[in-house]
Amino acid sequence: MTGERWRRANRTLAAKALAEWCYEGMLTPVELDADRYRIDLDGDVSYEFAARRGAFGSLRVAPDSIRRYAPGLLGNRGGAPAWDVQRLVVDAAATMGVDAATLAGYLGELSATLAADATADELPAATLRALDHTELEGHLTGHPWLVTNKGRIGFGATDLRRYAPESRRPTRLRWVAVHRGLATFAGTPGLSEHAVRRSELGERTEARFAAGMRDAGLDPDAYVWLPVHPWQWDRHLSIGYAGEIAQRRIVPLGDSPDRYLAQQSIRTMTNLTDRQRYDVKLPLSILNTSVWRGIPPHCTAGAPVLTGWLQGLVAADEALADTVLLGEVASVTVHHPYLSGVDGVPYRHLETLGCIWREPVTPALRPGEHARPLAALLHVDGAGRSLLAELVSAAGRPPVEWLAGLIGTVLRPLVRLLYRYGLTVNPHGQNALVTFDTNELPCRLLLKDLVDDLELSDTVVPERLPEPAGIVPRKAPALIAQHVVDSVLIGHFRYLAPLCAEQLGVPEARFWAIARETIRSAQREMPELAPRFDEYQLLGPTFPRYRLNADRLLVTGYADRPLRHAIGASGQVPNPLYGKGS
Numbered sequence: 001m002t003g004e005r006w007r008r009a010n011r012t013l014a015a016k017a018l019a020e021w022c023y024e025g026m027l028t029p030v031e032l033d034a035d036r037y038r039i040d041l042d043g044d045v046s047y048e049f050a051a052r053r054g055a056f057g058s059l060r061v062a063p064d065s066i067r068r069y070a071p072g073l074l075g076n077r078g079g080a081p082a083w084d085v086q087r088l089v090v091d092a093a094a095t096m097g098v099d100a101a102t103l104a105g106y107l108g109e110l111s112a113t114l115a116a117d118a119t120a121d122e123l124p125a126a127t128l129r130a131l132d133h134t135e136l137e138g139h140l141t142g143h144p145w146l147v148t149n150k151g152r153i154g155f156g157a158t159d160l161r162r163y164a165p166e167s168r169r170p171t172r173l174r175w176v177a178v179h180r181g182l183a184t185f186a187g188t189p190g191l192s193e194h195a196v197r198r199s200e201l202g203e204r205t206e207a208r209f210a211a212g213m214r215d216a217g218l219d220p221d222a223y224v225w226l227p228v229h230p231w232q233w234d235r236h237l238s239i240g241y242a243g244e245i246a247q248r249r250i251v252p253l254g255d256s257p258d259r260y261l262a263q264q265s266i267r268t269m270t271n272l273t274d275r276q277r278y279d280v281k282l283p284l285s286i287l288n289t290s291v292w293r294g295i296p297p298h299c300t301a302g303a304p305v306l307t308g309w310l311q312g313l314v315a316a317d318e319a320l321a322d323t324v325l326l327g328e329v330a331s332v333t334v335h336h337p338y339l340s341g342v343d344g345v346p347y348r349h350l351e352t353l354g355c356i357w358r359e360p361v362t363p364a365l366r367p368g369e370h371a372r373p374l375a376a377l378l379h380v381d382g383a384g385r386s387l388l389a390e391l392v393s394a395a396g397r398p399p400v401e402w403l404a405g406l407i408g409t410v411l412r413p414l415v416r417l418l419y420r421y422g423l424t425v426n427p428h429g430q431n432a433l434v435t436f437d438t439n440e441l442p443c444r445l446l447l448k449d450l451v452d453d454l455e456l457s458d459t460v461v462p463e464r465l466p467e468p469a470g471i472v473p474r475k476a477p478a479l480i481a482q483h484v485v486d487s488v489l490i491g492h493f494r495y496l497a498p499l500c501a502e503q504l505g506v507p508e509a510r511f512w513a514i515a516r517e518t519i520r521s522a523q524r525e526m527p528e529l530a531p532r533f534d535e536y537q538l539l540g541p542t543f544p545r546y547r548l549n550a551d552r553l554l555v556t557g558y559a560d561r562p563l564r565h566a567i568g569a570s571g572q573v574p575n576p577l578y579g580k581g582s
Helices: 003-023 085-096 101-119 125-129 133-137 158-165 193-201 201-214 230-241 240-248 297-315 376-380 387-393 399-420 475-504 508-524 527-535 548-556
Strands: 030-033 038-040 047-053 058-061 067-071 077-081 174-179 183-186 223-228 250-255 258-262 268-271 279-283 323-326 326-335 355-357 370-373 432-436 442-447 455-457 542-546 569-572
Touching: 003 047, 003 058, 003 085, 003 548, 030 376, 038 085, 047 085, 047 455, 067 085, 085 548, 101 158, 101 548, 125 297, 125 323, 125 387, 133 258, 133 370, 158 240, 174 230, 183 193, 183 297, 193 201, 193 223, 201 250, 223 230, 223 326, 223 355, 223 442, 230 240, 268 355, 268 432, 297 323, 297 326, 297 355, 370 376, 376 432, 376 475, 387 399, 387 475, 399 432, 399 442, 399 475, 399 508, 455 475, 475 508, 475 527, 475 542, 508 527
Parallel strands: 323 442
Antiparallel strands: 030 038, 038 047, 047 058, 047 067, 067 077, 174 223, 174 250, 183 326, 258 268, 268 279, 279 355, 326 355, 370 432, 432 442, 542 569
């Protein structure tokens, strides 16, 4: 890390903060002239900057244009280039209504995010294009909407160097055996607990672990075996479950023979040694982005049931033949021995131990296919070239044609799931992967992390019957549709569209016209479902605005809460898909 890299990371994050806080209505920009704005703050401080208006009423702020104005010692009002994003949030806190305790916690998250950004590598986009999906994850820059997207409260500097995705350091998982009085295994039909154990550990390691238990006078089959993250074991489990370990209700078995690499979500690990083996989602008791990163017991318990049901729906639908749901096929649920039955316990204390095994990406690929997280398309290298532009150049097709293929690959299956089945997952940039052929043309959509954010409409939908009872929350169709809006349209396309304008020469209006026509084309293929098009509205004049950054700053702060809460809507934003026959 150098001073210049620190300042550059600050300028970039300050531009993002101004843009997102204005989008969410926490700050009000005053237009000075074409593409120039001012923010007036309490304390006679103001910021001026250049920005361009984009979709949903958002701004795209130029990092090098930001200037801070404040009273000088002689009473004059001087302006100076502003690069310090922590100074910006302190200046803006009173205007936004941020209390002092939240401000202090937020500065810590900002500093952690800046430290990660200032030490990130800057591989050329051409080099990134050659990486596979697992290697690429460690080079991405995080959530495009959330300002403090690498806060990771709970990790120290050593932990970040070992376990953060951008460290790209393989690690081995710890395995433990948990007595069946505490733990429950669940799997999809035909997938047994012993089969998962054998496939993940291999025959030799499984036998060694079992022999160690027998030597200690324990029956290996009286326990459920599962991996745990080494950080979680060291910082939480070995102390928090010390009584269970002492009484041999939890038995440490040893390290996995395989090496794993963290994905962007940090708590999901990909097997580097054997790409045919499962990805593993493990609890990490750190606060990152919006929530503590444990795994709720209802998710582990319900994952295999919901996977079987969802994959059955998709397999029977020819229109979804090119859509892959990476199933969460097996899991272990561990309830806290003392707190599980206590009302009002903060959720983070109930989600510390358990695991979900997910189907890996590599076996799902066809010969010649290359998968990339949707988030990767937003990545810009140190020279200012995007991976998006690199892919389009390599494809050798007109940018508009290539974009139409990409947008169709992403939107069409999501729209069909929405209209035909009244369901949605959370297809944001980490959970959605796009496959590309040898010519770098978009081919198929892969979706993961199905269970955590799966939601069904509260209407009667014959096409999805019979459906699992009592596992998935039911919501009004408008709220179901909002998953696609927030995860894809606002959470990804809002950033992709201006990137296409800057680097591909495709105007933003053309980008949104392609997206609109993709949805209308999908609707024309399902005329029998026309009444649902208004229920799950995607082409209306406005969308509800959800404020991800404001939720941390103004609602949740850093106090413990008993439940993950739903973010409420605040106002409306214009829909760029509206118009021309919508």
